[in-house]
Amino acid sequence: MDLEQKVSLKYVVIKGILLFFMINFLFVPLDPIPALGRLSAYNLIFPGRVRLPFGENPSLAYNLSMNNLEAMLASHELCDGNKPLDEYRVLLLGDSSVWGYLLEPQNTLSAYLNKANLRLDGKTVRAYNLGYPTLSLTKDLLILHAAIQYKPDLVIWMITLESLPVTIQLDSPILQNNAELVRNLITKFNLNLDPSDPRLFDRNILQSTLFGRRRDLADILRLQLYGVMWASTGIDQNYQADYNPPQQNLDPDETFHGLQPPILNMQNLSIDVLQAGKQLIGDTPIIFVNEPIFISHGENSNIRYNFFYPRWAYDQYRQIFNETCQNNGWICLDEWNSVSSDQFTNSAIHMTPNGSQILSTELANAILAQVNP
């Protein structure tokens, strides 16, 4: 190489390094990820998804799990234009049973509610599935907080004891990766959670650069690409036909998340998150539903209802749930045993299409009772 080339190469390298650092570090204060998440091909080129993006096996589910709430909501049918005047908008919150694990889109609770063609106040009831497959009330609160801008007329919040323990509230990756939003909720509603909980993930400056956030960017892109598969197949999860049914024979274990009988202390449950949800939506009505559980009839079923729940803990939880509803004047439904054991699929809370339909009938009655209580 001659001298001139050496000099030029030096400048090329310096320029390259400078540009690399400039672009990467400009990314930190600008943080365009949320804004990019709102740019979506869904509801524009592809139909909106009927449930939030979640996928453990993206190549088969044509769906993926991600942490960008804006992108998740932008891909949902809820964000399809303005709310029609004749729509009575119902948002369904909850865990994987609401989301519809192992259920095709037409067999979820929201789908059955929509099929029922309910009319209320001269408006058509339209239910939106905002369930998300992790067990945490705080996760539901986070989603409600993000979805409130879409003007619901009613919120149905499906809960189960497994999503209540304080200790598991921040276990959900979507909470851990939206630390700032979660902290704001904790502070705003004075939740019994630690804002400096180490599970909440704070990016350092390197993790906030373009290079550090390449995964988030790729996820946004992948979500858009999977829009083709969603539009062309209507598939949004990997339906396994060979799942194991819920355990009938159970261990004689009486503990629940490390708690021992006989008293389930309210301090250990995140009831305050439910109160925060109620406070968040203001005058909009909300129905809290204790969702159905699988009740085993096998070995040790006198000790436990199922894999999740020892009887003592679950019975006390129901009591607390009903008392809390009564004391606060909340509208509540206790549907714990409304679906028979043969209508569950692979866990104590995941229902078959038939089970889902049975529950939707109960919910439909509760919705209609909003006008004719």
Place this chain on the structure above:
Amino acid sequence: MSLTTLLIIILVSILIGFFATGKWRSWGLLIASILFIYWLQPASPVRHLDYWLPTSCIMLTILSWILTRKKERGNLRPDIITGLVIASLMLLISLTRYFDPICCVTATRPPELYQIAISIISVSFIFLVFAYFGSGKVAWIFTGMSLILLMFVILKSEILARFISQGLRSINAQPVELASANDLQWLGFSYVAFRLLHTLRDRVNGRLPEISLQEYVTYVIFFPAFSAGPIDRIQHFTQEIRKTFKPSLQTTLQGGKRILWGVFSKFVLADGLALIALNNNNAGQVNSPGWLWVMLYAYALRIFFDFAGYTHIAIGLGQILGVQLPENFDRPYLKRNITLFWNSWHITLAQWFRAYFFNPLTRTMRSSQHSIPLPLIIFIGQLSTFTLIGLWHGISWNFAIWGAWHGVGLFVHNRWSNLIKPKTSALDNHANLNRLLGIGSTFLTFQYVSLGWVWFALSYPVQSWHTFLKLFGIG
């Protein structure tokens, strides 16, 4: 290949390109190529196979060199030194099994040192026998070619590959019932076979120049082009490595640009399109012909960006190393007809088949005592050539049909262009009409090629046929 792997390959290429000059460059290329073929070979469930496959590749290459060398060749010292270096490298790679921090160059722990030493000694003895009796002899060369073809057929046939895997498993006292054709994933063998056959055939034809063992092995396993081509000609390749290479900013930047474009093509475009490209799983799930077309186009573009991406990377690495590899793609989807498409898609493969199969076959038919009509010669030539190209991807009905699809397409185009040639010359004066026809022809060619991918992308003829019908709204 992951991005980290690629980064290491780029760094090694830059080091060789800039710091290995003169004879050290040749050694650098050979040693790096040997180390990379061991490193890149994927793990196999059959014990030590990820060591033995690259080893067999090198041994087969040396054997082919022995067959192609002239017996009266003079100074053997450089070739013996090369042989010793290669053997030492094989032993050194095996030695890494004892040094955990650097273990292993291979995907799994290599075999014991003594096993390798015994193999090297045994194979060297066989080499000596071949060198004494077989060097330059046509019958031995054809035997060598047959052996390579046989290996090729075994590797590409699911049943035969599984059978061999069963044999290897039973030698290793591993469960035979778990044997699968995937156990024998021999990285780069397809390309190695083409290069070996090319040199053996050229030796018979007297077109092969004097090549040292070092040059020959480097040509066959040259690491930038080892796993995905292009298939260079040895005459051109040796010219490239014999020339004095002065690394310059221009060549490095050119190479870097090609690599960057290749990385973008492969890891962004191709891998992105792979999410929505037609495959066995989604072909039956699509609910409308429109979306099926989208998925088919996604497949067509994906396979192009994937393959062309690797080619860009190979050519870019070659430029950094001072070896100009041949181009393999030239905007194939923008060509006006299927003949031009095949002149610009996987160019080196098509040229190989043209040189070593199509031309000899059609020449034989033309000079046959029985007068065979020209269209029939063309039909047989195109159909058999492209069916073989299809089978090169794997011995299955779908690949054969894909090849035949193109063979028939080329034949029809050949006859059609012959028929309309006198009329099209009149269009030369009508630029706009000509352009419009060009757009239409390009579109039709792309459609034809894309429809051909239905056979290529899916595994079973029935499934492909149903997909084919579904594309047109039938069934």
